[in-house]
Amino acid sequence: MAKKDKEDDEFRPTGTIAVLAIFVVTLIAIWATIYMILVGRGGTL
Amino acid sequence: MKQYQLSTGEKKFIGSHLLVAILALAVGSLFGPLQAFEHAGWDIYPYIKPLIKSYYQGLTVHGVLNALVWTTFFIMGFLTFNVTFGLKRALRNPTLNKVGFWVMVVGVVTAAIPILANQATVLFTFYPPLKANWAFYLGLTLVVVGSWVEGWGLFATYLGWRKENPNERTPFIAFASILTALLWQICTLGVATEILTMLLPWSLGLIENVDPQLARTYFWFTGHPLVYFWLLPAYISWYAMLPKQAGNGKMFSDSLARLSFWIFLVLSTPLGFHHQYVDPGVPPVWKFIHSMLTFGVFFPSMMTAFTVVASLEHAGRKQGGKGALAWIGKLNWSDPSVAAQLLAGILFFFGGIGGLANASYNVNLVLHNTAFIPGHFHLTVATGVTLSFMGISYWLLPYLTGRKLWNPKWAVAQAWTWFVGMIIFSNSMHVLGLLGAPRRVPLGLAPYVPAEWNSRLLQVGVGGAILFVSGALYLTVMLMTALNKEKVAEEVQVPIAESMQDPALTPVWLDRWAPWIYGTLALVVIVYGPQLVDMISNIALTSPGFRVW
Amino acid sequence: MSTNQIHIDPYERNWMIISAILLVLFATAVSVAAFGMGIQVPAPEQRVDPRTVATDPNSPWSNPGLREIEPGKYDAYVLARAIPSWEYLPKEMTIPAGSSVSFYVTSSDVQHGFKIQDTNANFQVVPGQVSKLTIKFDKPGTYNFICTEYCGSGHGVMYGAIIVTP
Numbered sequence: 134m135a136k137k138d139k140e141d142d143e144f145r146p147t148g149t150i151a152v153l154a155i156f157v158v159t160l161i162a163i164w165a166t167i168y169m170i171l172v173g174r175g176g177t178l
Numbered sequence: 179m180k181q182y183q184l185s186t187g188e189k190k191f192i193g194s195h196l197l198v199a200i201l202a203l204a205v206g207s208l209f210g211p212l213q214a215f216e217h218a219g220w221d222i223y224p225y226i227k228p229l230i231k232s233y234y235q236g237l238t239v240h241g242v243l244n245a246l247v248w249t250t251f252f253i254m255g256f257l258t259f260n261v262t263f264g265l266k267r268a269l270r271n272p273t274l275n276k277v278g279f280w281v282m283v284v285g286v287v288t289a290a291i292p293i294l295a296n297q298a299t300v301l302f303t304f305y306p307p308l309k310a311n312w313a314f315y316l317g318l319t320l321v322v323v324g325s326w327v328e329g330w331g332l333f334a335t336y337l338g339w340r341k342e343n344p345n346e347r348t349p350f351i352a353f354a355s356i357l358t359a360l361l362w363q364i365c366t367l368g369v370a371t372e373i374l375t376m377l378l379p380w381s382l383g384l385i386e387n388v389d390p391q392l393a394r395t396y397f398w399f400t401g402h403p404l405v406y407f408w409l410l411p412a413y414i415s416w417y418a419m420l421p422k423q424a425g426n427g428k429m430f431s432d433s434l435a436r437l438s439f440w441i442f443l444v445l446s447t448p449l450g451f452h453h454q455y456v457d458p459g460v461p462p463v464w465k466f467i468h469s470m471l472t473f474g475v476f477f478p479s480m481m482t483a484f485t486v487v488a489s490l491e492h493a494g495r496k497q498g499g500k501g502a503l504a505w506i507g508k509l510n511w512s513d514p515s516v517a518a519q520l521l522a523g524i525l526f527f528f529g530g531i532g533g534l535a536n537a538s539y540n541v542n543l544v545l546h547n548t549a550f551i552p553g554h555f556h557l558t559v560a561t562g563v564t565l566s567f568m569g570i571s572y573w574l575l576p577y578l579t580g581r582k583l584w585n586p587k588w589a590v591a592q593a594w595t596w597f598v599g600m601i602i603f604s605n606s607m608h609v610l611g612l613l614g615a616p617r618r619v620p621l622g623l624a625p626y627v628p629a630e631w632n633s634r635l636l637q638v639g640v641g642g643a644i645l646f647v648s649g650a651l652y653l654t655v656m657l658m659t660a661l662n663k664e665k666v667a668e669e670v671q672v673p674i675a676e677s678m679q680d681p682a683l684t685p686v687w688l689d690r691w692a693p694w695i696y697g698t699l700a701l702v703v704i705v706y707g708p709q710l711v712d713m714i715s716n717i718a719l720t721s722p723g724f725r726v727w
Numbered sequence: 728m729s730t731n732q733i734h735i736d737p738y739e740r741n742w743m744i745i746s747a748i749l750l751v752l753f754a755t756a757v758s759v760a761a762f763g764m765g766i767q768v769p770a771p772e773q774r775v776d777p778r779t780v781a782t783d784p785n786s787p788w789s790n791p792g793l794r795e796i797e798p799g800k801y802d803a804y805v806l807a808r809a810i811p812s813w814e815y816l817p818k819e820m821t822i823p824a825g826s827s828v829s830f831y832v833t834s835s836d837v838q839h840g841f842k843i844q845d846t847n848a849n850f851q852v853v854p855g856q857v858s859k860l861t862i863k864f865d866k867p868g869t870y871n872f873i874c875t876e877y878c879g880s881g882h883g884v885m886y887g888a889i890i891v892t893p
């Protein structure tokens with residue numbers, strides 16, 4: 134079955150962290166923008 | 179090492195799925211740009227009136243052919259491929275699969291007739307009491323039943339394999355494909371109940387009235403997991419094929435990939451009320467519970483993001499990629515299959531963000547049925563899924579037919595034009611929605627459009643024009659490949675990324691079906707049961723049908 | 728290695744923790760808006776018979792329009808209909824700024840939508856059901872309400888307006 138390469142053991146997904154950090158920041162920014170629109174438009178009760 | 183060979187018959191069978199799928203996309207997608215042009219004020223509908231009576235008849239064609247037919251046929255074909263190739267085993271009962279396929283085809287034709295005759299201009303959600311011709315509902319039922327039968331053919335094949343290989347881990351692509359087919363069987367019970375207990379007898383004149391609120395509830399029981407039925411096949415390719423194609427990368431984590439598929443199975447059905455947040459007939463407490471479960475199902479998508487990006491990074495590093503982000507440039511962008519799927523994945527990130535906003539309970543008050551929604555799902559189903567499927571077809575069609583991909587450079591251009599067109603189109607749709615523009619409206623003609631929407635509406639048209647070019651490129655490449663005289667020298671290698679960790683080390687509980695299935699059904703009963711029982715016992719059959727188009 | 732333990736890369740474990748925290752934050756924010764700021768989704772209000780709701784003299788929708796309950800507080804009974812021609816009844820409502828209006832909307836035929844621009848009123852109108860939300864109008868101006876659910880060929884022209892006078 135899958136042979137274990139030594140370099141696989143040493144592989145640290147640092148670039149993945151960079152990509153996902155950008156993603157999380159964008160996610161929070163967009164979500165918060167829409168949330169603020171919601172709050173700005175006022176109550177419904 | 180020689181790869182497992184599918185029989186010619188099996189290849190033809192899978193190819194027939196592709197053929198129907200692409201034909202559906204060809205016709206269905208034609209209307210997308212027309213709708214976008216209409217928004218920009220370039221109204222073409224008056225000129226096609228002899229064929230298509232209205233914007234809404236076109237929109238019905240667009241929604242049904244793209245979202246239901248293109249996806250379902252491509253997916254059933256791809257799953258069939260994954261199961262036989264993954265298990266290295268012939269279909270156990272090919273007749274069963276064939277029957278399923280033909281029932282689906284008959285269903286599509288049956289539904290197409292009333293749609294083209296303007297007797298079913300009810301859009302792809304067909305909310306009653308809009309009442310279509312009975313053939314429309316019958317056709318949809320046949321498509322669903324046919325897909326069930328094809329699913330049974332896949333299950334039978336899997337069980338046969340399991341008997342022959344009692345102790346082996348199910349290979350990932352087969353495992354994930356069986357799971358997708360199973361999810362489909364469970365979730366379509368909703369729409370099957372809607373059609374068989376209400377819409378079909380009603381359209382045949384056997385019952386006079388229906389309960390529209392209950393019908394919506396049945397519909398969305400299926401409607402949300404439907405998106406996972408679209409999505410999971412793309413995830414299969416991103417997890418297990420794309421890393422290999424992108425630069426000989428390996429799948430970062432076999433066990434977490436499987437775990438996230440299990441969570442998708444368990445969580446994707448019991449949260450349909452997130453499409454009914456602003457329905458009058460569903461208590462807020464259930465809406466809230468479903469919103470929390472929806473946050474839950476976002477979790478495996480976050481895991482998927484990690485595993486897929488890490489597997490791609492592995493590929494990029496292998497190709498000598500350096501830096502935090504520069505490795506991305508080392509991926510095999512000149513392969514159209516890779517370019518299409520990477521670009522699809524990038525836009526899918528943004529689709530996910532919009533989806534999370536939609537799903538966030540009261541935030542839906544800002545977004546419900548605004549142009550934001552089509553903005554959102556053109557990033558998900560119409561790009562994340564569709565552009566990925568296009569990417570898959572760039573290797574799958576040559577694999578199935580033995581003909582070389584015609585003009586790969588055009589195919590790469592196709593991926594990029596889809597990406598660029600969709601950014602322009604969907605960005606402006608999102609903004610329009612936040613400004614309050616409704617969906618499902620020919621906005622070029624609507625009387626209440628304020629001036630501040632106009633520049634955005636124009637951009638919708640520009641995006642649509644670029645997408646039109648991209649769609650035409652795709653069809654050209656597919657057609658020319660199918661007719662290509664140039665054959666591939668030897669069978670196309672199916673891209674399969676091995677797992678970094680030996681799948682034999684994947685825990686056994688990730689390869690057991692029964693507990694997960696029971697868990698899924700139990701959760702459905704808990705979070706749908708009480709409200710459904712209440713709605714059915716207080717059923718109000720008070721709505722006669724209307725044809726107001 | 729035991730085959731019951733799932734191996735999780737430490738980076739990925741951290742990512743899963745961050746994802747979970749993020750989702751908890753979002754869940755908290757929507758809960759604050761819902762239960763703290765009164766931004767709620769519609770709740771079941773009342774069931775009606777769509778075949779008679781517009782004609783039965785006992786039905787408030789046989790005489791749709793504004794009712795002042797107490798100074799500055801109104802109930803608005805709104806009928807959405809595709810037949811005979813896509814419209815809301817009443818098409819226009821005028822109220823002074825600072826008024827709070829509870830909208831009770833239903834349909835006498837197919838499904839419709841009801842979205843008042845620049846407010847959080849945005850809901851589905853389902854025959855047989857009554858949709859209700861309450862909105863306070865502080866700023867004078869014209870607030871269009873538009874149909875957000877496909878209801879036949881006239882869907883795109885179906886709208887009305889609330890005029891808030893200073």
Ligand code: HEM
Nearest residue numbers: 207210211213214241244245301302560617618619642645
């Ligand atoms: C060729 C590129 C495409 C363009 C320019 C396009 C454009 C549009 C536009 C403008 C709408 C909104 C209509 C409205 O709300 O009034 C729409 C709706 C829709 N599109 Fe597309 N589209 C394209 C491709 C696709 C694809 C590939 C899919 C699915 C696989 C898809 C699925 C849908 C669905 C499900 C709807 C909603 C229909 C409804 O509201 O009933 N589209 N499209």
Ligand SMILES: [Cu+2]
Nearest residue numbers: 401402452453
């Ligand atoms: Cu959903």
Ligand SMILES: [Cu+2]
Nearest residue numbers: 874876878882
């Ligand atoms: Cu409407």
